[in-house]
Amino acid sequence: xxxxxxxxxxxxxxxxxxxxxxxxxxxxxxxxxxxxxxxxxxxxxxxxxxxxxxxxxxxxxxxxxxxxxxxxxxxxxxxxxxxxxxxxxxxxxxxxxxxxxxxxxxxxxxxxxxxxxxxxxxxxxxxxxxxxxxxxxxxxxxxxxxxxxxxxxxxxxxxxxxxxxxxxxxxxxxxxxxxxxxxxxxxxxxxxxxxxxxxxxxxxxxxxxxxxxxxxxxxxxxxxxxxxxxxxxxxxxxxxxxxxxxxxxxxxxxxxxxxxxxxxxxxxxxxxxxxxxxxxxxxxxxxxxxxxxxxxxxxxxxxxxxxxxxxxxxxxxxxxxxxxxxxxxxxxxxxxxxxxxxxxxxxxxxxxxxxxxxxxxxxxxxxxxxxxxxxxxxxxxxxxxxxxxxxxxxxxxxxxxxxxxxxxxxxxxxxxxxxxxxxxxxxxxxxxxxxxxxxxxxxxxxxxxxxxxxxxxxxxxxxxxxxxxxxxxxxxxxxxxxxxxxxxxxxxxxxxxxxxxxxxxxxxxxxxxxxxxxxxxxxxxxxxxxxxxxxxxxxxxxxxxxxxxxxxxxxxxxxxxxxxxxxxxxxxxxxxxxxxxxxxxxx
Numbered sequence: 001x002x003x004x005x006x007x008x009x010x011x012x013x014x015x016x017x018x019x020x021x022x023x024x025x026x027x028x029x030x031x032x033x034x035x036x037x038x039x040x041x042x043x044x045x046x047x048x049x050x051x052x053x054x055x056x057x058x059x060x061x062x063x064x065x066x067x068x069x070x071x072x073x074x075x076x077x078x079x080x081x082x083x084x085x086x087x088x089x090x091x092x093x094x095x096x097x098x099x100x101x102x103x104x105x106x107x108x109x110x111x112x113x114x115x116x117x118x119x120x121x122x123x124x125x126x127x128x129x130x131x132x133x134x135x136x137x138x139x140x141x142x143x144x145x146x147x148x149x150x151x152x153x154x155x156x157x158x159x160x161x162x163x164x165x166x167x168x169x170x171x172x173x174x175x176x177x178x179x180x181x182x183x184x185x186x187x188x189x190x191x192x193x194x195x196x197x198x199x200x201x202x203x204x205x206x207x208x209x210x211x212x213x214x215x216x217x218x219x220x221x222x223x224x225x226x227x228x229x230x231x232x233x234x235x236x237x238x239x240x241x242x243x244x245x246x247x248x249x250x251x252x253x254x255x256x257x258x259x260x261x262x263x264x265x266x267x268x269x270x271x272x273x274x275x276x277x278x279x280x281x282x283x284x285x286x287x288x289x290x291x292x293x294x295x296x297x298x299x300x301x302x303x304x305x306x307x308x309x310x311x312x313x314x315x316x317x318x319x320x321x322x323x324x325x326x327x328x329x330x331x332x333x334x335x336x337x338x339x340x341x342x343x344x345x346x347x348x349x350x351x352x353x354x355x356x357x358x359x360x361x362x363x364x365x366x367x368x369x370x371x372x373x374x375x376x377x378x379x380x381x382x383x384x385x386x387x388x389x390x391x392x393x394x395x396x397x398x399x400x401x402x403x404x405x406x407x408x409x410x411x412x413x414x415x416x417x418x419x420x421x422x423x424x425x426x427x428x429x430x431x432x433x434x435x436x437x438x439x440x441x442x443x444x445x446x447x448x449x450x451x452x453x454x455x456x457x458x459x460x461x462x463x464x465x466x467x468x469x470x471x472x473x474x475x476x477x478x479x480x481x482x483x484x485x486x487x488x489x490x491x492x493x494x495x496x497x498x499x500x501x502x503x504x505x506x507x508x509x510x511x512x513x514x515x516x517x518x519x520x521x522x523x524x525x526x527x528x529x530x531x532x533x534x535x536x537x538x539x540x541x542x543x544x545x546x547x548x549x550x551x552x553x554x555x556x557x558x559x560x561x562x563x564x565x566x567x568x569x570x571x572x573x574x575x576x577x578x579x580x581x582x583x584x585x586x587x
Contacts, residue, residue, distance in 0.1 A: 003157070004049075008153075010209030011209065021038055021047055037050070037062055037071075054095060054096045059094070068101060071121070072097040076100055078247065100112075111134075115134075133198055135202055138438065144198065148194070152206055159332040162570070169573055180391070180399075182410065184435070186410060190333055202214060202216050220429075223422075224471070228473070247459075258346055258357055258359040264361075264484075282303050283350050296312050300312070305496075315509075324565065328340075329575070330447045330448060331566065336566075337444050343445065347448050347449045348452050361461065362460035365436075370432075374478055374481065376425065392559050398540040414431045417434060426470070515545060526557075529564035565583065
C-alpha cells in the first residue's frame, strides 16, 4: 500500500517542476511513511511514497527493468506464482510489484489480466515515451487523472492534484447532488471539475500528455446462473475462500482483521483461524449509546470460539465530535457513509500492533446480502422497488431547488449491469459492484486506513471467490427471505458460534442520536457554511438538525454535516482547527 503520482507534460509544455513533484509526494506522505522515490526523464515524472509490506529492505520504488520504470500502490497477491511463470527473468528484488513490470515488458498493455490483487500501477517506457496506468478490476485501490493544457497528471488521491496546484478547487454541482442524495458519487467524473477516476479494471496508455488508448477488465463473470447443487457449491466455495484468504495473508509485517458481528467478517476470521498456527488479532468497534446496535458481544463469541486475540474499542460521542473534521478531511473523494467513523478509529487502534488488516467488504455484493436485492428481485406489481429510488434529502424540504438528475449515474450502472442471461438479482449485485462498492465501501476503507498507514485487504473481492459466488443460482443466494444463503451454510458448518442464520441487525452508527443531542448548536453552524448556504435554506437546515432524532431527519442532517465539513476542507482548502464545533465556527 503506497501512494503514486506522476506527470506527462504536453509536447509544448515545460518539464515537470521539482516543486510540483515535491508537493505531490508531500500530499501522499500519509499513504507511504516508510520512504519515497521519484524518477524524472525528459517530460515524464513518476512519484512514489512507500508503506513497506513485502520485501521491506529491497522493495523501494520506482522499480526499473530495461527502459521501463514502475510505481505501484497496493499488493499483487500472486506475485510468487508470477515469478515462477516468468522463466529467464532475472529479478532484482523480492517485491510483489516487480513481476507486473516484467509482465508489461512481455505483454504490453494487456499485462493486467495476469494480476491477482489490488493495485494502481504506472509504468513509464522511456524508449517509447509512454506511460501505462492500470487499476484493479474491483477498484479496491484508487487512481485519478487530470487532463490540463500542460499535459496529463495522475495520483492515488485527488487531494494530491489539488494541493500541487495542478487542478483548481472547482466543484461539480451534479456530483454534489449525488453525494447529498445517495452518499457517494458515480462514474468516472469526480466531484472536482477536471479530475477523473481511472475506472475499476481500466488500463490507459498515455503519451504526449494525453490518453491514447483505454481497455478494461471485468470484475464479474458474464452469463446467467450456472447449474450446480448446494453440496458442490459449498465444496467449491471452501476451496475459493481458503485460497483467497491464504493469498491475502501474504505479508512480511504483522497482520490482523476487522471483526464485526456479521457473517462476512466471521467467515474471514474462520478461514484465517484455519490457516494460521498462531491466534489471529481481531478488532471490533462498539458505541456509547445504549440503543445503538453494538456488535462487540457477538464478535467476542466468534473470536473466543476460534481462539482469536480480540481487541475492542468504544467509539464515543465526545471522540467523534473531537475527530470528525479530520475524519471527513481524509475523504477527499467524498462518501458520506457514517461507517467512516468506526473505521477510522479501528484503523488508529490496529496501527498500534499491525500494518495490514483483512476485512469483510464485498461479502454482501458477492453473495447477495442486502435487503434491497430481495426487493429488486420482485417485479413492481409484487412490491419490488428499484434500488436507490429515493434520495436522502427527498421531502425534507431543506434545499432551495430539488436536485433533478441525481440518479442518472445509478441508472447508467443499472443499464450496464443488465447483460444477457443475468437475473434481476445478479443485475442488482452487478450495479452495486460498478459504483457503490468502489465509490463508497472501498473508498471508505482505503482512506480511513491510509490515514493511519494501515493496509486494508478484502478477500471476498477476488477472482476466485467471484467465480465461485456470482453465477450461483438465485436460490443459493436468497432463500426463505434471507440473503447470503450459501455463505451462511458454509459458516454454519465451520463456525456455529457466528449464528449465521440469525436475522441481521444491521450496522448502525448512532449519528442521528448524537446530532439530535447537539442539534440546536450544530444546525446554525452547518447552515452558515458556504457550501451549505448556497444550496439550502438556513432556517430549514436548523429545523432539520433539531429534528435529527427521526430516522430520515437524522440521515439528512448527517449528509449536510458531512458535506459542510468536506466542502470546507476540499473546496475552500481550510484545515481543521479543533473539534467539529470549533472548526465550523471558524468559517
